[in-house]
Amino acid sequence: MMSLTLLSLFLLLCAVGCPLAIALGLSSVASIAIFTSTPVHVLSESMFSAMNSFLLVAVPLFLLVGQLMDKGGVADRIFDFAHAIVGWLPGGMGHVNVTSSVVFGGISGSSVADIASLGAIEINAMVKHGYDKGYAVGMTLATSTLSSIIPPSILMVIAGSIANQSIGLLLIAGLVPGLFIAAFLMVYNHIYSVRRGVCKPTPFDVRHFANAAMRAILPMLTPVILMAGILDGFFTPTEAASIAVVYTFFIAAIVYKNITWADMREMLKETGRSSGGILFIAATGKLAAWVFAFDGLPVMVGTWLGSITKDPTLIMVLIFLFLVVVGMFMDAIAAMFILIPILVPPAMMLGVDPIHLLVVIVITLTLGLVTPPVGVCLFAVAKVTNMSLEDVIKSSTGPVSVLVLSIMALVLFPVLVIGPLKLFGMY
Numbered sequence: 454m455m456s457l458t459l460l461s462l463f464l465l466l467c468a469v470g471c472p473l474a475i476a477l478g479l480s481s482v483a484s485i486a487i488f489t490s491t492p493v494h495v496l497s498e499s500m501f502s503a504m505n506s507f508l509l510v511a512v513p514l515f516l517l518v519g520q521l522m523d524k525g526g527v528a529d530r531i532f533d534f535a536h537a538i539v540g541w542l543p544g545g546m547g548h549v550n551v552t553s554s555v556v557f558g559g560i561s562g563s564s565v566a567d568i569a570s571l572g573a574i575e576i577n578a579m580v581k582h583g584y585d586k587g588y589a590v591g592m593t594l595a596t597s598t599l600s601s602i603i604p605p606s607i608l609m610v611i612a613g614s615i616a617n618q619s620i621g622l623l624l625i626a627g628l629v630p631g632l633f634i635a636a637f638l639m640v641y642n643h644i645y646s647v648r649r650g651v652c653k654p655t656p657f658d659v660r661h662f663a664n665a666a667m668r669a670i671l672p673m674l675t676p677v678i679l680m681a682g683i684l685d686g687f688f689t690p691t692e693a694a695s696i697a698v699v700y701t702f703f704i705a706a707i708v709y710k711n712i713t714w715a716d717m718r719e720m721l722k723e724t725g726r727s728s729g730g731i732l733f734i735a736a737t738g739k740l741a742a743w744v745f746a747f748d749g750l751p752v753m754v755g756t757w758l759g760s761i762t763k764d765p766t767l768i769m770v771l772i773f774l775f776l777v778v779v780g781m782f783m784d785a786i787a788a789m790f791i792l793i794p795i796l797v798p799p800a801m802m803l804g805v806d807p808i809h810l811l812v813v814i815v816i817t818l819t820l821g822l823v824t825p826p827v828g829v830c831l832f833a834v835a836k837v838t839n840m841s842l843e844d845v846i847k848s849s850t851g852p853v854s855v856l857v858l859s860i861m862a863l864v865l866f867p868v869l870v871i872g873p874l875k876l877f878g879m880y
Contacts, residue, residue, distance in 0.1 A: 525705025544646025738790025755799025
């Protein structure tokens with residue numbers, strides 16, 4: 454009853470336009486006040502403990518890295534490098550769209566930053582090479598999700614901190630699924646391009662490849678440094694984020710000279726605003742998690758799931774379908790703070806691997822970034838292209854459907870997530 458009251462109040466407050474973090478906090482406090490006699494100072498201490506986390510320090514740092522890369526003139530270099538690698542293949546410019554998002558995702562960790570930095574470049578290049586504008590917009594929207602999956606993924610950091618799982622392991626676990634989804638999109642693009650006769654193959658240009666690689670080598674080293682350091686145990690994910698900030702600032706401000714101190718002030722302000730919103734959700738989400746635990750909701754969910762099936766694969770399919778619906782109406786970060794404490798414990802008791810589950814949760818909730826009615830990337834790409842929201846949705850049906858199918862494959866075949874970790878002795 455306590456959990457039901459919280460969820461009902463939360464949905465009601467969201468329906469009347471209350472910000473998510475405030476709605477979650479008010480509904481949690483109201484539920485605790487109605488059903489318990491918990492002192493107020495205990496609630497405030499609980500909220501503070503949620504934000505007082507060394508792991509969550511990585512979030513603002515990775516956000517700042519995305520800002521530095523966005524404003525530091527890196528997008529053009531990454532796009533040119535991706536073009537040199539795959540631009541000569543059949544359907545090359547569509548493959549460039551996918552590859553540049555993979556590379557940029559390995560630096561920024563943010564889908565919105567991907568759209569803001571690369572969106573217009575990718576769409577204009579595809580249209581110039583004969584692609585329909587709607588298809589170019591749809592592919593750009595679908596590929597933007599890769600930045601939230603491929604390490605350093607901000608969402609993976611948050612998911613790991615909520616579930617008390619290894620963030621380093623989760624970051625690495627997102628790499629192969631991200632590349633798998635990218636491969637799915639490239640196959641789809643190849644079939645589309647060959648059937649429509651657009652962007653036919655050209656000879657591989659060694660000189661162009663060498664020049665593009667030289668121009669992009671410094672930003673390309675960012676994900677290499679991060680993953681190598683985390684894998685070898687030289688530093689934690691939070692320390693890796695701080696190293697990434699120093700390195701990207703050096704590239705953008707000292708080497709490329711594209712950032713001034715005035716720009717830096719604005720980026721720090723924007724990072725502070727974004728981080729504040731995330732940490733506020735973390736604080737109020739802690740209260741919600743306390744309510745769910747006190748009320749025994751995870752046990753009830755586990756009993757309910759167990760009454761339907763005890764097959765871990767079917768349980769994952771049910772969770773996936775539920776998360777698709779949730780992601781359409783709720784911000785991914787807020788959804789994780791509410792749902793991970795509810796879903797992870799019972800799913801683990803029923804035999805679901807926690808790393809596989811968390812990766813699927815993150816990847817599935819990224820669908821909410823590109824689907825109506827609240828998709829942040831959906832609105833961003835509409836703004837970048839000056840297209841109506843209806844036209845963007847209609848154009849993105851094909852690529853987003855491929856995205857959903859690839860995620861379904863990751864749900865059904867845990868080996869795609871867990872297999873590489875076991876292969877290299879990390880899990």
